Amino acid sequence: MIIVMQAGAAREELARVVARVEELRLKPHVIVGTERTVVAVVGDERAADGRGFETLPGVASVMPILAPYKVASREVQQEPTVVTAGSLVVGGGRVGVIAGPCSVESREQILATARAVKAAGATGLRGGAFKPRTSPYSFQGLKEEGLRLLAEAREETGLAVVTEVVAPEDVPLVARYADVLQIGARNMQNYRLLEAVGKCDKAVLLKRGPAATVEELLLAAEYVLDGGNRRVMLCERGIRTFESHTRFTLPLATVPWLHARTHLPVVVDPSHGTGHANLVTSMAAASVAAGADGLIVEVHPDPKQAASDGAQTLDVPAFERMMDTCRRVAEAVDRRLG
Amino acid sequence: MIIVMQAGAAREELARVVARVEELRLKPHVIVGTERTVVAVVGDERAADGRGFETLPGVASVMPILAPYKVASREVQQEPTVVTAGSLVVGGGRVGVIAGPCSVESREQILATARAVKAAGATGLRGGAFKPRTSPYSFQGLKEEGLRLLAEAREETGLAVVTEVVAPEDVPLVARYADVLQIGARNMQNYRLLEAVGKCDKAVLLKRGPAATVEELLLAAEYVLDGGNRRVMLCERGIRTFESHTRFTLPLATVPWLHARTHLPVVVDPSHGTGHANLVTSMAAASVAAGADGLIVEVHPDPKQAASDGAQTLDVPAFERMMDTCRRVAEAVDRRLG
């Protein structure tokens, strides 16, 4: 249910609406827009039926939320959400670029990469410290040491740090170092983890699982939003299909489809989405043309030596070329890269 | 690496091999078979190269494990694993049948279901107490109260309790009540959770994720096995494909494929695998014919009233018919149902 407040509603009127919602043991989400303030009410809304919100002072109208996702929906918030986290701006005409290695491997590696991607125009630094790996015998990341190195790279370059968190109990630790907490594709429906980042004050990058529908992605985002964290970015990184010439199939129609249904910004990952470095630039440019609000790209000073994901990782000159192309395409669709 | 001990190797010889493996900071998994004892060595095996295990007393031979999964592979253990958990036996010619509602809803519901499925020949009772739900606004289960009711149903009927655990921190609680910990499809690659159940003394039912390859399923099982828990059952419950007339596509060729590569038993879930009650019996029978070691089936005294998954849930008479058919098919392939 959405309770739309009148244009000039008083603060106390809003407070009374919120209090009434809470009395009914429902959850109010207040969304302050430039034009209007609304209260999205979630929970078992049958409790609220016919409870006369329409007649409370300051209330303009009351209407149902038709989408299964509530706080994420355009019905509740028409203006696009712009997520800002340090140097990174995603949405609102800005195409944020998060670049860096799959895994943090060493101080030299992460600092060199950070400097290079910053120089090329990136606005965020990615790098895995806690790595969820398909095999228990693969390299699992440098853990806290990796986080420290990312923070050091931020200090030097100013780049916002984007890194994955894989378990609820790690959220406080990772949040101490990171600007953006990434929820990986394998954990898109790890609800405890979503709840944990929902209660945290860091921005969240939520990756789509490779078999998740777009509705499931929005409902996963809803777990985070319902926890109170509004700084959520959705990330398309490819789905599992019969195609084997690419690592995943990257379905860019997701971008305009999501834009029509949610105010949350959409980031695309052309590295995982293709699995091959020689396809990344084309698909990054295509993502920007499709309306993506951000890109997340794997870059390494020496991809052949990368501890993981080398085949899909750009070297620095290739990343610079990618940025040049994407910058021009962004302008062609009235946006700005970086 | 597999170190195969000689037929009559002494206990001390085995101990010396294990100690040597640990000195190299590798992990030994001792598998005592009826014919031979082997030590599966996992970790960065390069450390062990040329370290002369062949010449240790009691060692028959040393060979590499070719599969990416190690302890799960047939190379390491040729005899099929039979998982026993209370009344439930899965594997070794027995086709265990786990039946019950999607969610535990009430004392009456779970007790009535338990009695009915027991009478029809089920050997395990399923029922969700902690429910991972796509939407944060859906019913999330009775939690500990649900576990208590399941334990009560076991006391009355003798049926082993199979129930899902969704987070590492819940493992001790769920393990206090359950005989088998189920890892749901959404959590197949929640590695912290796999590690937690790997250190637990309860059997594990590991469901395949809807976009997971069979290799990924085996590598997920490897996380549990590597933690020391050998009582792992794999569960095929359907994959995401373009087909929309069924909820998922149930690919039964998984059963013989897995049997050729792993000693772990394979359970099939025809309820989630089809999504429609009227397809369940045929697919349960097909699963048994394909060689499944177990079935997990949703049954409810009144499916139309079920809190979740009603469309795919059998009522009691339909379950009885399913059991009759499966019993005959099991005999036709020289197995025994229940």
Add this chain to the structure above:
Amino acid sequence: MIIVMQAGAAREELARVVARVEELRLKPHVIVGTERTVVAVVGDERAADGRGFETLPGVASVMPILAPYKVASREVQQEPTVVTAGSLVVGGGRVGVIAGPCSVESREQILATARAVKAAGATGLRGGAFKPRTSPYSFQGLKEEGLRLLAEAREETGLAVVTEVVAPEDVPLVARYADVLQIGARNMQNYRLLEAVGKCDKAVLLKRGPAATVEELLLAAEYVLDGGNRRVMLCERGIRTFESHTRFTLPLATVPWLHARTHLPVVVDPSHGTGHANLVTSMAAASVAAGADGLIVEVHPDPKQAASDGAQTLDVPAFERMMDTCRRVAEAVDRRLG
């Protein structure tokens, strides 16, 4: 629209109904059942609205056909169709078994295979003479010479000949030699070909395309039925999914789903459906347990020497074992193999 005739309707009454349908430039399909005769009317049915068929003598009732496929639907014909073609019987409690090589390669090969599969209980002989091949540079079949060899094998063994036809202009030639015309998966939506076999008096085995929905399969069958040929068998042979450990993914829930919606019998091809000989027997048994009315299986005296599809082809002893298992499973579900 279905016009249901009264139980004792006179021949002239039926004729009058048919004439009236034709006057409206619609197409009548008369289906004579054991209990009732119906006239399925297809075409732009709006022409028939309110034209008073209900009041014609001998008419019991008139109702719409809800399914998009008409003549194929259970609404039009409740009794299952049993397709008989020479020695082959598919449906009605009989599980027909069509076996033979992918391609006819030589007189020796096809005769040896025919004798062996006949001895093991097969009731039909498969063998490709016109081979649709992915590459223009692959072996394209022996063409008419292959057809002649198949006919010779029939003469010796009595087995019905099942062989593919790939173009409308070949239908008369292939129909001269074959008992069943196979439409391959690539041609499931080659409508001219479907129309051509629809006008032919040979039975048709219609294979599902690897990306076709089950509704599309039924609509493809409708092209054949609408042409007047009622002896149509549907064939599930696997779909394209992300799975790569099998050649295709074989979704057996298709079998009961189709049985609920169509009277046409359903054949399963576990050879193409898995792509690996060691998975064929399990999946053949599973198909029978799922209710399949027939099996089509690749068998070759020496699979390693086969001109095509060797990896998925059974040798004769493996086929004999498959038949033993399937015979027992068929009995367990009250059917008879062969």
Add this chain to the structure above:
Amino acid sequence: MIIVMQAGAAREELARVVARVEELRLKPHVIVGTERTVVAVVGDERAADGRGFETLPGVASVMPILAPYKVASREVQQEPTVVTAGSLVVGGGRVGVIAGPCSVESREQILATARAVKAAGATGLRGGAFKPRTSPYSFQGLKEEGLRLLAEAREETGLAVVTEVVAPEDVPLVARYADVLQIGARNMQNYRLLEAVGKCDKAVLLKRGPAATVEELLLAAEYVLDGGNRRVMLCERGIRTFESHTRFTLPLATVPWLHARTHLPVVVDPSHGTGHANLVTSMAAASVAAGADGLIVEVHPDPKQAASDGAQTLDVPAFERMMDTCRRVAEAVDRRLG
């Protein structure tokens, strides 16, 4: 096998090479590039092994073709093929735009559409006269009358006509009216049809089947090329996946992947690829950014009245906006629209 001629090889030297290839009952395809002339030799190449082509006068070198497709491969022809058909130019830095209705419905409809898309910058006119339809009871097109109307629209507007041909026997008729013969997705592996258009002098637009791999698409193109017709355009129009919010999933990474392996130009169909008019512009722009050499888009003066595919069809103002966006994106990637 590729026989590379020397830079200044004489016409007679080339003729001698060709004659020698034919003597060996192999097929020579002479490809005259700006830098070098090569002879691609296809057939059972073992016949040619060691036959001393290297020593023939004018021959620079001989090498194997590694790809399974031969004439289609970059190995045989490094320079991109530019397909020209009347007003339509596809490739070589030009992004051809083929627009028009799904089906030709009437003189007014096709003329109005042709004028409008021409004015907006389209260079080709699409429109179905022979419509392959999933149901035998759907509108199957105006057939020759539709072709006549297309030709009339060409006369008035100058737009090249692109229309589908569905059977080998129709090729002469359709070729009489059309500039480009379209092979629809359902017929991608209708080899007789591919052979028929391979012998025809009209350009061919070959659509990818929804379950076809990219290798299969190239091998289908090879059937056309091997017939002697070199003017082949490949068309990505979406694949079948589990996604249901779009009609198909449009995998744009196909574009750079194909460009790396074949010299044939690549056209994208964002109408079928998404199934929703409101997603078409974004995906058209993304296609151009990904490097597409052409677009094929459904446009109708009044999409709600369209006989088929209305939901995915742009009206004229939407098409004009699409063209504006694509024009700017094309410039950003150094190409020219139209």
